[in-house]
Amino acid sequence: MSQLDAYYEVVLSLVQEAGAVIRDKINRPKDIMTKSCDIDLVTESDQQVEKLLIDGLSSKFADHKFIGEESSSPGEKIELTDAPTWIIDPIDGTMNFVHGLPHTCVSIGLLIDKVPEIGIVYNPILEQLFTARRGQGAFLNNSPIHVSNQKELSKALIMLEMGTSKDPEKMKIVMENLHVLTPQVHGLRALGSAALDMCMVALGGADGHFEFGIHAWDIAAGDLIVREAGGICIDPAGGPLDLMSRRVLCAATTELAQELAKSLIQYYPERD
Known part of the structure; x- marks a missing residue:
């Protein structure tokens, strides 16, 4: 062994x-x-x-x-x-x-x-x-x-979370992204767990997920599970994922990840 x-x-x-x-x-x-x-x-x-x-x-x-x-x-x-x-x-x-x-x-x-x-x-x-x-x-x-292989934002079911912060700026960005994304995507869903949201992407039940304000412990396992299921995990602005940045975006395909990243209003919380 x-x-x-x-x-x-x-x-x-x-x-x-x-x-x-x-x-x-x-x-x-x-x-x-x-x-x-x-x-x-x-x-x-x-x-x-x-x-x-x-x-x-x-x-x-x-x-x-x-x-x-x-x-x-x-x-x-x-x-x-x-x-x-x-x-x-x-x-x-x-x-x-x-x-x-x-x-x-x-x-x-x-x-x-x-x-x-x-x-x-x-x-x-x-x-x-x-x-x-x-x-x-x-x-x-x-x-x-395996992930869904969806490439188009208009056909994608996207997971997101409100988070556990009542910071006014953070809440404002969350609501703005809801407003921006709702007409662009197939649907928006939230399970109340970033780890399970990411697993839904890995399973192919959802096509993408993003969140601002999470921590390394929310996403460390989900990151590997998504990528081993054929998906991609990146920073929500489009660069490489940094586990300590308190930001994550995962998706079934690179094309969908980049399209979602371009649509988001960004928020940068204090790093872990």
């Missing part, structure tokens, strides 16, 4: 354990706390799942590093080094989780030398396990998946 095989086997088992926690807690009363604002939520389950993942991985791979949503100090700059680094969102879609909406997931990606090697997004409520390893394709519940 190669090192990467071992990493994958261990993380997959831990993600399934984490999924069992989410499945058990989603319809129970929750201890809810706020972070940056009153819609940026965290629960005891977010913290429990992140601890489960970090403790489980560090006990097996002592030299690995971690970037986790709940263990990263608010406002502190995240450092991504060349060391094997797990980037973790223990519950992406916490607002959905709090309300009992079943679009919520564990999202975890492994980067080595800053190159994505493993991506897993698991929605345990709907039993959707999205997985990818570099160069080996993308899968939903072990069945191969």
Whole structure:
């Protein structure tokens, strides 16, 4: 077994354990706390799942590093080094989780030398396990998946999110993009989870996704899953994707990605 095989086997088992926690807690009363604002939520389950993942991985791979949503100090700059680094969102879609909406997931990606090697997004409520390893394709519940190959914005179903910020400038840009895109696209959708939105693009159920203000842990796994499904992930202005920029655009094709990027009103949040 190669090192990467071992990493994958261990993380997959831990993600399934984490999924069992989410499945058990989603319809129970929750201890809810706020972070940056009153819609940026965290629960005891977010913290429990992140601890489960970090403790489980560090006990097996002592030299690995971690970037986790709940263990990263608010406002502190995240450092991504060349060391094997797990980037973790223990519950992406916490607002959905709090309300009992079943679009919520564990999202975890492994980067080595800053190159994505493993991506897993698991929605345990709907039993959707999205997985990818570099160069080996993308899968939903072990069945191969592929992007839609849509090239035209006018025929595209686009995923987007409002985000968890009430910053007036950010909200203004979100609403302007809704106004700009609505007449140009086939439809707009939001699941409340960037990771699941990206997986819908990988699955071919949607054709593109963009968001401003997300974090590395929202997109690290989805980035690899989309690309291994034949899609593209870039910066929303059209350049290369930077996981720390808090900006993402993914699409089924390069043509669609560039057309969508040209249509967007841009917003540049503070970097991670």
